[in-house]
Amino acid sequence: QVQLVESGGGLVQAGGSLRLSCAASGRTFTSSIMGWFRQAPGKEREFVAAIMSSADVTYYADSLKGRFTISRDNAKNAVYLQMNSLKPDDTGVYYCARKRNDRALLIKSATAYDYWGQGTQVTVSS
Numbered sequence: 001q002v003q004l005v006e007s008g009g010g011l012v013q014a015g016g017s018l019r020l021s022c023a024a025s026g027r028t029f030t031s032s033i034m035g036w037f038r039q040a041p042g043k044e045r046e047f048v049a050a051i052m053s054s055a056d057v058t059y060y061a062d063s064l065k066g067r068f069t070i071s072r073d074n075a076k077n078a079v080y081l082q083m084n085s086l087k088p089d090d091t092g093v094y095y096c097a098r099k100r101n102d103r104a105l106l107i108k109s110a111t112a113y114d115y116w117g118q119g120t121q122v123t124v125s126s
Helices: none
Strands: 003-007 010-013 018-025 034-039 046-051 058-060 068-073 078-083 092-099 113-116 120-125
Touching (some): 003 092, 018 092, 018 120, 034 078
Antiparallel strands (some): 034 046, 034 092, 092 113
């Protein structure tokens, strides 16, 4: 069983930064691909970023490259999302998730992830 708990969300002005954290429990964390997704009101959940188990390869939504950075600390069973130059369009609930397998196939698809956190709200004001 895997439990994921996000934190670090909040209200920030446009141009500001936030760092989200995801604390994971379970013995398989270090061998798991981890991802961040977000969901804005009235919109579908969308891929934000993902990181391979060894942290040597990362993936990003094209629209977010250069502003967001995903990282992980396997010793702490944690994954992070550093968000800079935030825009009002970044507002939404951000979810941490674990991929079903350790392969990169479908890494940007929410259906490829089996465990999800409860989400943390990020609100960017203009």
